[in-house]
Amino acid sequence: MLVLHGYLWFRLVRATTVAGRARRRLTVLTVVLAVLPAAAVAGRRVLPWSAQVPLDWVAYSWLGLAFYAFLALLALEPVRWLLNRRRQETPAGPGAAQAPPDPSRRLFLARSLALTAGAVAIGTAGTGAMLANSAPVVRRVPIAIAGLDPALEGYRIVTFSDGHLSTTYGGSRFERLVETVNAQRPDAVAIVGDLVDGELHELREDVAPLADLVSGQGAYFVTGNHEYFVDTEAWLRHLPTLGVDVLRNERVPLGRGGATFDLAGIDDRTAARSGVPGHGANLDAALDGRDDSVPLVLLAHQPVQVEQARAAGVDLQLSGHTHGGQLWPFDYAIRLDQPAVEGLSRHGDTQLYVTAGAGYWGPPMRVGARPEVTVIELTRG
Template sequence: MLAVLGFVAVLALTTGLIHLYLWKRLVRDTTGPGRWRRIGGIAALVLALLVPATLIGTQAGLYWLAWPGYLWLAVMFYLLVVLVVLEVPMLVTRLVLRRRLAAAEPTTAAPEPVLVATAEPTTAAPTTAAPEPVLVGAAGPPEPPATGAVTAADHDPGRRLLLARGAAIFAGLTATGITGYGVRTALGPPRLDRVQIPLAKLPRGMDGLRIATVSDIHLGPLRGRAHTERIVAAINRLDADLVAVVGDLVDGSVAELGPAAAPLRDLRSRYGNFFVTGNHEYYSGVEEWVQEVDRLGLRVLQNQRQEIRARGGVLDLAGVNDLDATGTTGLAAGPDFAAALGDRDQSRPVVLLAHQPLAAVEAAQYGVDLQLSGHTHGGQVVPFNLVVRLAQPVVSGLGEVDGTKVYVTNGAGFWGPPVRVGAEPQISLVELRSA
């Protein structure tokens, strides 16, 4: 819980700064002082508070906050992305307009005043005083500009306002359009990804062994029992030899989500169904979930390995607890690669189940042939996948870390916003081939 609160605090600070920027671009730059600017400021403040309120509220069971809060989080993200991208062309446009307006200003110097005498009268008028001379061209009240005259003072603010409003409308339409597409993708059925991976040590008799792999189901306030049932049905249609659920099954306690996870008991495979913890299990009561998943018929590999005897050959299937549990003890102990992989027959191939791809850095030291992982969601929303690459060696699909092959599945659910852009939900069928 403390980890969640710390994350919420950082997110609240970040979203506060983002909303300040959005207020500047979408409210202050597009309105004048007055009622509409005040309304926009209040809206920006409410939306800024909605994000941390949603994260805290859903933890406390206020699930009605989930849809508006998480949807706004997605729209906010894409508003930020689009507006930041527009900063450069907006700056260039403002500079071009400024130069054009400066060039349109008159450059002719004002004429010097000239002393002109008035004409003398034709008839003498001794009692009439001589007329005063008149200064022509002297400074006086300015004449109104001719029709069509252009001045920076008159027209630059209007053009700035038009430019700001155009950018705001474009950003709003783009952000809501992308979010709508992302919601449809995230709530749609998981895509099936089939991949063949050769292993040098795999016995020829085990050639073609198939492992149905799924991660990041993320049962929670927005996804329930129907989500699990659809995933189980999709996996069972694959007729796999093994099923591997590689972490982040839930975002809530057993009391809240036990019924939603119950369809996992219907998973079918020839040689067993297996599970390893992800970081979100440690936010949701990991001890209870380990027991619940075991009760549903999945073997939980907690820093353990299991011999898989099939088709006359033997393969080691190992599993480690999530990296985020490093330093903990007991049933929720952190990863122990030595316990899971040490003192084994090195002639056998070993497949490691580890939630985070980063685990491959240490797994490679134990000669792991293949690691199956999730955690990244494939980035979930472009361009966030570029940030994920800074933390994980493989974001999606097949990669390699220090000689260990790493396959990362996109996950079948989502975390936070019910949005996926550029990373469809996924169930993977990994087929092992003898090299």
């Protein structure tokens, strides 16, 4: 926050104003804006929900806007340097000595570049806000599974992740998400973690639409890292009352026409250090005693858990966590921690599908990564 807002102040305030009242007021505004995101995080512990809602909207919206203003100003630094250099090298006239820098020209350049960066940031953040709150796209992904029984051809697992129900996401938008899932006529629904960013008493009404899920063979959930930021056990007790079964290092047989495959689910990789007793990813426990000839689909919140899946002979892992990057260019940073950002990839004999998520975290924006619901259609390999 200090680096981000310090740079913004230097380019948007100090460079575009002269010493005086306007600069002082804009400096105070910059300090306030810099404090807002930290205040939003700290407020969760002390503020009532009704006060936290507007604070989060303002703080996180500003954070997204500030981030893209920062990027735009960085991109304009070479332009600033070239124009300043050209001005310095331009002779004042035939035989004349080099003229001293003109403060008015420098101020004009600084303001012009600030306005350009501001327009780019507002356009990008505004588009991102619109996309984040738009209906999720539906991606249909056929995935070939070796040894799949012909009776399971076309079996539909409809999956989504990262709902992040919170002060800024829920209500009618989550109802729309559930309706989108139901419209795909799922044989099974897989919710791959990070469903909530708040306590049960705060989000009970927002999560209620899960009870309206319509699925031939049920809905299943595994924890993400954000489930461990709140009262985990309260949520894991509540979800089954909505018809959502929680898979904690366990598996269930699914199928049709007498043919089956195993659907397994494990805790998030952060669960072991969360402090919640008994939690921690344990794929061995989930697969203990299974018939290796039966196809196996694994639900694991983080794509990096595919390394365990590959070693265990999992056919397909479904994950989320990355949000598809959410705010470009964060997808490049995600690659430093995860083996895939979104889409289908292969890791040895294990296939991995990473959904870009349905909601968002932090800034209520998505740039380069639309919200999605994915229809996994199993086919014979």
